[in-house]
Amino acid sequence: MTELDLGIPAARTAPEGMPTASPxxxxxxxxxxxxxxxxxxxxxxxxxxxASGDWAQPANETVWDVIVRLHGTGRPTGxxxxxxxxxxxxDLARAGGIVRLSQLTQEACPATQTAHYAEIVHGYAGLRRYQEALVRGMQTARQADPFTVPDAIAAHQAELEALTADAADEGDxxxxxxxxxxxxxxxxAVPLEAAAVTGLTDLDALMKMAPGELIVxxxxxxxxxxxxxxxIAVANARTGRPTLVHSLEMGRREVTQRIVSxxxxxxxxxxxxGAATMEEGDWDRLDRYTPDLKTLPLWMDYSTKVSPARVRSRIKSLVRETGRAPLVVVDYLQLMQTDQRSSRQTPYEKATEISRELKLLAxxxxxxxxxxxxxxRGSEHRTDKIPQxxxxxxxxxxxxxxxxxxLIHREDAYDPYSxxxxxxxxxxxxxxxxxxxxITVGHQFHYSRIVDMAKV
Known part of the structure; x- marks a missing residue:
């Protein structure tokens, strides 16, 4: 039985015999x-x-765009x-002219089978995107050096996962x-359980953080x-929820000291x-409070080269290990790299891309x-210094x-006698x-922490 017998039109193939489209x-x-x-x-x-870009032939894409535009305004599509x-x-010449339009009408499928043939077009488009992603992966592999292999793998993995996500979402x-x-x-009727908690009573009451949210x-x-x-990361991990922190600005020692403090x-x-400034009571408190930090479901990434693809890869690893999506903290966004890593990107373009990618991966x-x-510095020029x-x-x-x-604001940052x-x-x-x-909370920076006012 041939493909035509099954209702699947013959595909156009690449020289290697791999199908790329079905004209x-x-x-x-x-x-x-x-x-x-x-x-x-x-x-x-x-x-x-x-979807946009599903057509292998540019002429067909041109005709389809016009059909959709006419249909959207309630006009005929004949x-x-x-x-x-x-x-x-x-665009008539680009679409193949009137002769090509006439030929298309002669090759029309029955109207009731349009969705079936559209799925074939869409399926081949997905296959082409998959092939293109593999080619880009090979090109990246050839250009990678021993120090960038993990980032290259993470970027390629993120691209393949994006294709998988697109396919999985089609039916819903x-x-x-x-x-x-x-x-x-x-x-x-079921009480909503927040996907993550902050450990600050009033903030948790105000914000029930839900899966898929991006919070700046x-x-x-x-x-x-x-x-x-x-x-927030430690408080969330202490509830048993997996937590991931990407610390681009601070290294392992500083982060560890802050959390322990x-x-x-x-x-x-x-x-x-160190030992020169530690007091006897300090060692007692360390012995009493730090052992439970060892068992927290808290993962740290101290790499200074973090892109959305790397974050996505880390999340996938934690989901496989814990079975739950983690709370992710990125400190901070403007230090991240884009997956494109183009030296020509302006700070605006870079921040825009990273922001969008973080929202999508969430x-x-x-x-x-x-x-x-x-x-x-906008807030610095206001009388009250309050940020917007x-x-x-x-x-x-x-x-x-x-x-x-x-937005975080402290009056005593501008007036020590406030x-x-x-x-x-x-x-x-x-x-x-x-x-x-x-929401007003207390800061105890000598302990490197922010707490509820009741605990100050």
Missing amino acids: EAEAAVLGACLTATAAYDPVADAARVL VPAVEAELRRTG TFGRFGDHLDEEIDAL VAGRPAMGKSALTLG ARSRVAFHHLRG KDTGSVVIALAQLN VSDLRDSGALEQDADAVI PRAGETDLIVGKHRNGPCAK
């Missing part, structure tokens, strides 16, 4: 759309299956209407609203961003000075991602992609899934 299936879909009738509209069936639109845009992204309504209403924590230098997020309440400067993996970010979401540095995409933005010395304001300036608010 017959592409013609069948376009022909059906060009001969649509009022009784049956095949354009909608095809559009539910096909040959006369498509020809007129192509003439208006100057479109449907009638009411089909899942009862299921969603029934889910309301931003502030001017020395406001306590790292103290806040390391505290916060947990054991041994002064940070004592730990920094959604794809079901992780909560907390990304630290620097603010520009618009102060996010390098890219407006951070504000757009984030599900929540937490009556609010020791207090930190966490300003939730954007909250896609809840209200915005200002």
Whole structure:
């Protein structure tokens, strides 16, 4: 039995014999759309299956774009209407001319089979993307040096996982609203458990962090961003939830000392000075409080070369090991590399790409991602020095992609004699899934930690 007997048009093959496209299936879909009738509209069936760039032949892509545009405005998609639109845009020759449009109508499949042939077109497009990804992987492998092999593998793995995610999502992204309504209403009866916790009572009450969320924590230098997020990481891990921290700014020793100081309440400067500054009571507290840190589901990555692909790879490893998506902390976003690693990228383009990729990987993996970010000097020029979401540095995409933005502000950073010395304001300036608010917590930087006011 041949492919044609099975209803699968013959595929165009590469010189090596690998299939790359099916011209017959592409013609069948376009022909059906060009001969649509009022009784049956095949354009909608095809559009539910096909994605941008699925067409192997540029001429077919041009014709399809016009069909979709006409259909979207409620206009006919027959040959006369498509020809007129192509003439208006100057694309008739690129589409193959009127002769090609006429040929397509002769190769049309029955309208009821349009979705079937569209799936063939889409399937071959996925195969081409897979082949292209493999070729790029080989090119990257040839250019890699012994020091960049892990990053090259992570980037290639992320690309393949993105293709897999696209294929997995195809069946669950479109449907009638009411089909899942009862299921969603029934889910309301089950108490919502946050995917991650911060360890700060008021902040946890305000924000029920859900899988797939990107949360940006931003502030001017020395406001306590790292103290806040390391505290969140440890508090989350102490509940048994897997937690991953990418520390691009601080090395292993500094991060370790900060976490140990916060947990054991041994002064940070004592730990920094070593045995010369440690007191007898400090050693007792270390013996009492640090053993439980060894067993926490807390993973650290101290590499200074972190890209979204590397974060995605680490998340996948933890999911395989623990069976759960982790809370991910990235300290901080502006120090990350892009997967493109182009020297021509501006800071704006770099931050925009990283922001978008972090949001996508959070959604794809079901992780909560907390990304630290620097603010520009906008708040320095205000009388009250209070930061705003618009102060996010390098890219407006951070504000757009984030599900929540937490701004850190301390009055005593500008006025050491402020009556609010020791207090930190966490300003939730954007909250896609809840209200915005200002939460006051206490900072104890001699212990490198931020805590509820009740514990100050």
